[in-house]
Amino acid sequence: MKTPMQGLPFLYKRLAYVALNVTDINKSIAFYSGQLGLNVHVERQGEKVGLRCDQYAMSLVLYQEDVAGLRRVCFQVASTEDLQLAKAHFQSRSYECWDIPGTEIEFLNIAGGFRVHEPITGVTFEYIDCMVEPPKVLDQSLAKIQRLGHVVIRTNKLDEAWAVMNNDFGLLSSDFVVDKAVWARCYPNPFHHSFAMVKSDSPGLHHVNFMVSEIDDVGRARNRLINAGVDIVFGPGRHMPSGSVFLYFLDPDGMTAEFSFGMEEFPEENPREARMLENSAQTMDLWGGMPKPEFCKRGEIAGPEFNE
Template structure:
């Protein structure tokens, strides 16, 4: 196994939303993320761990995925990543200096994933806030993962494995790939699902108790939120899940439990059957609106 640089974690996901105030309230009041910063009328930062941001929301005309950000293991890995991408012919550009105070990172760079045009961001140093994150309506542990809808599944995965250094954990042939960012142990921080068009599939938050799944289901139903899949249990990762729609119809997920990989001698990725029971061992089926909204925002520089 050779990886060109080492990751620490998926740090944050940035979404464009049509009504910033409404979406900020949804993710804070109903889901339990904590508002950590805001630029009035422009953007909000919410967190669910020690970092300043796990989710960024930006006011925009069209809802969708704006950016995916990873923290690398060290400043040396950040430098190695920049050198690696440039050697592969990628254009990289620095995070704009005017954004650094809001993002609370010490600098880094961005680039496009070429098959989807998703903006990826990399940095090594991010501010940990002095006050610990305080769970409210849910015991959120962390931002878990982001999943993309992709037209060219094989081509996109080839790029992410070869150039972005991600490792597959499981796959369904011609359907999906689940990938981890080594040496982070979690089964996946990013996944791809084959689709007629590129877009956001969903954003996941991991909770610390299975009861959080049940409580969230009832709380969201009472608030009129559309539950689109679950509760159920995935075969890949083993997680118990609940999917629901945010105010723009984009899909979010709460999950409990996830397979973790050792740093050395990890198992080989499994080829899983393309069946409904692979996605839900309990036999549930998603609604048609599941993971159907959220464009790729495109240029972010």
């Protein structure tokens, strides 16, 4: 088993942003800003818009498309050197890497970076070394979102996909559920998971998570969303793997989003071993809740973005 400081090809900093394709961008803007509390930082430019939930310029990017789903996942690495190491590493593993198009650089508020397509999951990953931190204070009157927490996908090739994400992408396992799921962190980021995969016959987006600062944000969101006619599909409850209190709900395209409070954090040195947890309903909710059938069922994974 690889140790954190020996054998990792490069170091991560955080999950930077998630890009989603949506079928009605105006409805999605209204939902993610008016119901969840993200701030529009980059006003709609044609068929795309950028929203933020923390000190950085971008946490969620929405693109108008015919089919809703996951467009790409962006990680910020620890340094410029790590960005160079990451690109060289992927190229050494025969992945095709392409630079982020110049037309996107200013929109994304980044200095540059590259993209790489992972064929088993179908996900396009983006790697950057920095992102603008705007001076404008966030409006957190609706919800005190702490950060973009994680993104989870569905895959019908869980074992093969995890082998790639571990060996080629350098993610570390935090927990497994028997023949069902793996939660992964991006070292040395301490959070239990920034990326996860769930076994499913229908590959696609599982959900996107936003971590809130207070447990009351979860309760207030539940009531606010119910009053707005938004479907709550799971929770409130508490996950066994991360210890998080959660609430899942559907966006205008039926894709699942999550508010969560609290998460286990791993030390850089001598972290605990990943656990193999029972595949049971109680593992997913220690409070005994059950998800609705619509939970985490919508959202296609888009193909690679060689040109924009």
